[in-house]
Amino acid sequence: MSAYRFLLSGRWIGWFLLACAAAAVAVYLGGWQMDRNDHLVGENGKITRNYRAEPLSGPPAAAQFADHDPALTWHPVRLTGQYLPEDQVLVRNRPQDGRVGYEVLVPFRTQDGDVVVLDRGWIPTGAAANGMPDEVPAPPAGQVTVTARLQPGEPAVDRGAPEGQIATIHLEELQERWGYPVGTAAFGEVFAEDPAPAVSPAPAPEPETGSGPHLSYSLQWYAFAALFFVAYGYAARQQARNDEWDRQYAEEMERHLSQFYDADGHYVGEGDEELVLRQMEMADDMPAHLKSLMRPRSQRRRARATWEDEEDALLDALEERDGSLTARD
Template identity: 80%
Template sequence: MRTYRFLLSGTWIGWFLVVCAAAALAVYLGGWQMDRNDHLVGENSAITENYHAEPLTGPEAVRQFADLDERLVWHPVRLTGQYRPEDQVLVRNRPQDGRVGYEVLVPFRTQDGALVVLDRGWVPTGSAADGMPDEVPAPPAGTVTVTARLQPGEPSVDRGAPEGQIASIELPLLAEQLDQPVGTEAYGEVFAEDPAPANAPAPAPEPETDSGPHLSYSLQWYAFALLFFVAYGWAARQQVRNEEWDRQYAAETERRLARFYDEHGTYVGEGDEELVLRELEMADDMPPHLKSIMRPKPQRRRNRPTWEDEEDALLDALERQER
C-alpha cells in the first residue's frame, strides 16, 4: 500500500472530492430521468386503460364536459341526442398522416338538454387556392347515438382565423360564439355514430404511448457515475506506473554512468567525455512520454524455462562433468 500513499496528498484528495461530486450529480440526473420515465409509463398505462374502457353513459358522461376528471382523459362516453350542423366550426392547421387539414367541430344537444362540443374527425385541405376542404361530410340528421373520447379543451393561441373557423379548440370562445351554455372543460373525439353516415371525417388516430429515451438516459447517467471512479482508479494506477518507470529510468541511468566512471568518479570510458555528458543531459531533459523510450521494459515472468534456458543449463551441466 505504500505505493498508493500519494492518494493522501492534498491534490489527490481534491480530485477524489471532485469525482464524488460528479458521481453524485450523475446519480441525481439518473434518478431524475428515471422519475420522468416512471411518470410517462404511468401516464401511458392510464391512457391505454381509458382508451379501451367501457363508455360512460347518462348524466355521468354529460357531467365530464362541464367538470372533467383529469383521470378520465381518453375515456369513452356514449351520448344520445341531435347534432346542430348550423353551428359547425372548422379548426384550421391540423396535420394528420403527413397532410394538413381541419378538425370538424359540431355542437351536440343531448336528450337531457345539455349542449356539448364534439369533434367528428379530420378532413384534408382541398385543391382550391383558398385551402378550404373540398367536402365536409354532414353529421347524421335526427336522433343519433354518439361514442366519443373525452379530451380537455385547448389554450388560446395568438392566431386569427376566417369566419367559420377557429385556430384552437378553445371551448370558452366557442361558448361565446354559440351564445348558449355549453360544457367548457372537455370535448369529445367521435369514433362511432349510430346510425352511421355514409361518409364521415377521418377519426383521430390512437395516441402513441412511447415512453421516450428516459430509461436509457437514466442508465447512462448511472454508468457515468461509475466511470468517474473507474477513471480515478485508472489515473492512480498510471501514477504508480509512472513512478515505477522513473525508478527504472534512474537505475538505467546509473548503470550507464557505471560504464563510463569508476567508484572515484574518474572518467574511464572511451571517446569524448563531454559527448557522454551531453547525451545523459539530453535524456534527463526528455519529456515524460519520451523518457519511456529510454526506460527498460519490464521483464515478463515465465512460469516455465524457455528452450534457451534449458540449453544453457545442459551446457553448464556438461561443463561441470568435464571438470
C-alpha cells in the same frame, strides 16, 4: 497509498469534481427519462383499461366534460342531444396518415342543456393553393346520439389562425369565442353517431401502446454516471503506474551514470565526458512516450537455467581455465 498522494493535488481534485458534476447530470437525465417512461406506462394503462370500456351515459357522462377525472381519459361516453353547427370551427395543422389536415370541432347541446365540445374527426386539406379543405361534412341534424372518447383540453398557444379556424383545442378560449357556458375540462373524440351521416370526418386512429425507448435511455444514463467514476479511477491507476515507471527510470539512469562520476562529482569515465553530458540532456528532454521505451522491464525469475545460460557459464569456465594455465606458464 503513498502512490496515490497526487489525488490530493488541485488538478486531480478538479477532475474528481468534474466527474461528480458529469455523473450528477447523467443521473438527472436518467431520472427524467425514467419519469417519461413512468408517464408512458400510465398512459398505456389508461388506454388498455378505458379504450373499449362500456360507455358512460346520462349525467355522469356530461359531468366529465365540466370536471374531468384524468383516470377516465380515453373512456367512452354516450350523449344524446343536438349539434350546434353554426359555431363549428376547424383545428388547423393536424397530421394523420402522413397528411396534414383539420379536425372538426362542433359544440353539442345534451338533452339536459349542457354544452360540450365534440371532435367529429379529421379531414384533409384540399387541392386548392390556399390549403383549405375541399368540403367539411355537416353533422347530423336534429336529435343525435353520439359516442365519443374523453380527452383533456389542450394548452393555449401564441399562434393565430384564419377566420373559422383555431390553432389548438383550448376549451376556455372556445368558451369565450362562442359566448355561452361550455364544459372546459374535457372534450370528446367522436367515433359513432346515430343516425349516421352519409359522409363524416375520419375518426381518430387507435393510439399505440408501445413502451418506447425511455427505459433503455434511462439505464444508459445511469450507466454513464457510473462510468465517469470508472474512468476517473482508471486514469488515477494509470497515473500511479506512470509515476512508478518514472521512478524506476530515474533509478536506472542514476545507476547507469554513477559509473562515470565519483561521490564528489568528478568524472571518472574512460570515454569523452561530452558524450555522457549529451546523454543526460537527452534523458531530461525525452518525451514521456519515448521514456517508456527506456524504462526497465520487470525481470522474471527463471525456474531453471536456459541453454544460453549454460553456454555462457561454460565459456566463463574455459576463460578462467585458460587464464590459470597462462599464469602458471
